Amino acid sequence: EVQLVESGGGLVKPGGSLRLSCAASGFTFSSYSMNWVRQAPGKGLDWVSSITSSSSYIYYGDSVKGRFTISRDNAKNSLYLQMNSLRAEDTAVYYCARESPLLSSYSYMDVWGKGTTVTVSS
């Protein structure tokens, strides 16, 4: 079964740091670009960051640029998000999501984890 499982969420004070992980199984992780997408309480979806299969290209949304770092370990089938200088507005459920196949003519996210909750509060 194709599966993504996030972990590492929790309560952190403003200015603090947190590292999220996403464990992939059931597919060849090293062949896919991966994404982090977040959803603040009661709000819509907000793309956070993308990383290509070999980590050659990395992209960030404007709201997290310079504070968050995406990375992956293909040997461990894992995706990470290092979050520094956290703010109250970073409070959200964070999802990891698999991107469409490398050679696809399309771009979409076809597999999602259940998410992990990050709360930034003093």
Place this chain on the structure above:
Amino acid sequence: EIVLTQSPGTLSLSPGDRATLSCRASQSVSSSYLAWYHQKPGQAPRLLIYGASSRATGIPDRFSGSGSGTDFTLTISRLEPEDFAVYYCQHYGSSGYTFGQGTKLEIK
């Protein structure tokens, strides 16, 4: 940066009705990079449509997507009880991914 505007914000319909959801881009976009998702409370989003009109694996044929340029539409031909959820359009561009603000499809 491309902005996606979805309408209506809330759509109240009954099971068996036809639903038409709109997604308008602030500038012309490639249909190849336009996707639709729905999300039920407490669950992760699920891919419905990619490439503006291609159904994802396992998505019933009552869901269809259309459009080009700046105007895209998701149509659900006959609503089933499990279709009541929030629907998002998404675009992939040079700045990464952008989501619309969502349309809530609720039972009338």
